[in-house]
Amino acid sequence: MKSKTTKKLAMAGVFTALAVVGSMLSVPVASSKCAPVQHMINILSAVLLGPGYSVGIAFVASLLRNILGLGSFLAFPGSMVGALCCGLVYKFSKKVLPTCVAEAFGTGVLGGIAAYPVAKYAMGLQNIGMFVYVVPFLISTVAGSILAFVLVTALKKSGVTEFFE
Numbered sequence: 001m002k003s004k005t006t007k008k009l010a011m012a013g014v015f016t017a018l019a020v021v022g023s024m025l026s027v028p029v030a031s032s033k034c035a036p037v038q039h040m041i042n043i044l045s046a047v048l049l050g051p052g053y054s055v056g057i058a059f060v061a062s063l064l065r066n067i068l069g070l071g072s073f074l075a076f077p078g079s080m081v082g083a084l085c086c087g088l089v090y091k092f093s094k095k096v097l098p099t100c101v102a103e104a105f106g107t108g109v110l111g112g113i114a115a116y117p118v119a120k121y122a123m124g125l126q127n128i129g130m131f132v133y134v135v136p137f138l139i140s141t142v143a144g145s146i147l148a149f150v151l152v153t154a155l156k157k158s159g160v161t162e163f164f165e
Helices: 002-022 036-048 051-067 075-093 096-122 134-158 160-164
Strands: 027-029 032-034
Touching: 002 036, 002 051, 002 160, 036 051, 036 075, 036 096, 036 134, 036 160, 051 075, 075 096, 075 134, 096 134, 134 160
Parallel strands: none
Antiparallel strands: 027 032
16 A cells, blocks of 8 residues: 555656646746646546546646746646546546546636636736636647647556556
8 A cells, every 4th residue: 555655646746847847838828828738747647646646736736836937826726627627537437538528628618717716816917807718728728638648548558557556
């Protein structure tokens, strides 16, 4: 039991670091920074580690990105909602495609809507609409979900995912 937890914690640290470093490959859209690597990490961590780890990684990566000036407060609702959605879908379905769709829906639609109060009240942006972040978040998460689908499919075929079961 201890060995499995140690493996998961080590991978969580690696995934968090990859998400933070990968955020340097971001595209500014509106007042958000679209980072597709975060969405890829959400799906990888959901598949390999589970929903709790996936949400934890998204939170810590968002926190570090904000501390380092690589992200905005909008990283929290976007990445964490998507991580929870894809983590739960994979936990119950064990299928990669629905997991990627759940990440895109969770981050793009639900996270985009959840970003509105953060932008309005925490960031002080007054002249924005409730759905203003849906399209930019969707662009970012669809790109990351496609990358993750290819990567997870390859990892499953090669047997790497069995290391975490």
